[in-house]
Amino acid sequence: MKFHTPHTLKQIATIINSEYVGDDDFPVLGMNEIHVVEAGDIVFVDHPKYYDKALKSAATIVLINKQVDCPEGKALLISQDPFHDFNVLTKFFKPFEKSVKAISNTSKIGKNTVIQPNTFIGNNVTIGDNCLIHSNVSIYDNCIIGNSVTIHANTVLGSDAFYYKNRPEGFDKLISGGRVIIEDNVDIGAGCTIDRGVTGDTTIKEGAKLDNQVQVGHDTIIGKKCLIASQTGIAGCVVIEDEVTLWGQVGVTSAITIGKKAVISAQSGVSKSLEGGKHYFGTPAEDWREKMKQMASIKKIPELLKKIDK
Numbered sequence: 001m002k003f004h005t006p007h008t009l010k011q012i013a014t015i016i017n018s019e020y021v022g023d024d025d026f027p028v029l030g031m032n033e034i035h036v037v038e039a040g041d042i043v044f045v046d047h048p049k050y051y052d053k054a055l056k057s058a059a060t061i062v063l064i065n066k067q068v069d070c071p072e073g074k075a076l077l078i079s080q081d082p083f084h085d086f087n088v089l090t091k092f093f094k095p096f097e098k099s100v101k102a103i104s105n106t107s108k109i110g111k112n113t114v115i116q117p118n119t120f121i122g123n124n125v126t127i128g129d130n131c132l133i134h135s136n137v138s139i140y141d142n143c144i145i146g147n148s149v150t151i152h153a154n155t156v157l158g159s160d161a162f163y164y165k166n167r168p169e170g171f172d173k174l175i176s177g178g179r180v181i182i183e184d185n186v187d188i189g190a191g192c193t194i195d196r197g198v199t200g201d202t203t204i205k206e207g208a209k210l211d212n213q214v215q216v217g218h219d220t221i222i223g224k225k226c227l228i229a230s231q232t233g234i235a236g237c238v239v240i241e242d243e244v245t246l247w248g249q250v251g252v253t254s255a256i257t258i259g260k261k262a263v264i265s266a267q268s269g270v271s272k273s274l275e276g277g278k279h280y281f282g283t284p285a286e287d288w289r290e291k292m293k294q295m296a297s298i299k300k301i302p303e304l305l306k307k308i309d310k
Helices: 010-017 046-055 082-093 288-299 301-309
Strands: 002-008 019-020 028-033 040-043 063-064 076-077 156-159 164-167 170-173 178-180 193-195 201-204 278-281
Touching: 002 010, 010 028, 010 063, 010 076, 010 082, 028 082, 040 082, 040 156, 046 063, 063 082, 082 301, 156 178, 193 201, 278 288, 288 301
Parallel strands: 028 040, 040 063, 063 076, 156 193, 178 201
Antiparallel strands: 002 028, 019 076, 164 170
16 A cells, blocks of 8 residues: 655654654665565564564664664664554545445546446445446445456455454454455456455456455456356455466465466465466365275275185
8 A cells, every 4th residue: 555645764653652663764664574575665573483584674674563674775663563554554545435426426436337337336446437336236445447347246355354353352353454456357257356465466367257246355366267166255465367277166275386387276275375277175275186096996996805804
């Protein structure tokens, strides 16, 4: 998430009432999760296990719960609760805006786009030309939809990330301030849910096709011309490269990459990154031929046990 105008370290520290290490006018341009940070961004860290990763990341401002040696060229914001203060900043820079109409006056809708009854389009949404949005679709604030996109009934774009911190008093939610971006010529089936990024973008690239009842987690990137079949669930921060096929009921864990032109057979569970250009099956997903050999061997076990008994 980039701020509309650059801020200084002192201004950010004032917003969250924190101490800081660095020049008062040290530039702060935005805030992001660690996997998408750039120079000028704030990243938060609240566990010693991840201090080093955050301090060595591309982020130049680290919101941290302990004063440590500040790397050259960076600044620190010292907070008792970085998770909480990251939420404070999200609320400050991306506050919730109540909608007063089914189709917001701040939305932009292109030529020859058809929007069926009972659809909700939030604030600052952009929809391109020649799109077809079926009934009861909900498109939350700040989503961007390209040209010639079809979205079927009861799909939701821009719902919150499933991201919580487990505290003694209960789960504390990390507030989502990101977007959903749908590029040109994408088809999205009925009853799909596509979560927005926490601070970045959840992106479905040109020509991808999603079946009914597909879940896409926050900050995930789905490449060009991917095919994703019904009841597939994709966790957050996943990268699915171009022309990947996921058949029905595939489950994909968070923060992994599935390589270009990979094929994942139905009811597989993807628990780690997979190379492109191969066919996978099973839980955990493995090379399809190897998995078939394993299953064939398992079927022979009763026959082998009978021979042993004799």
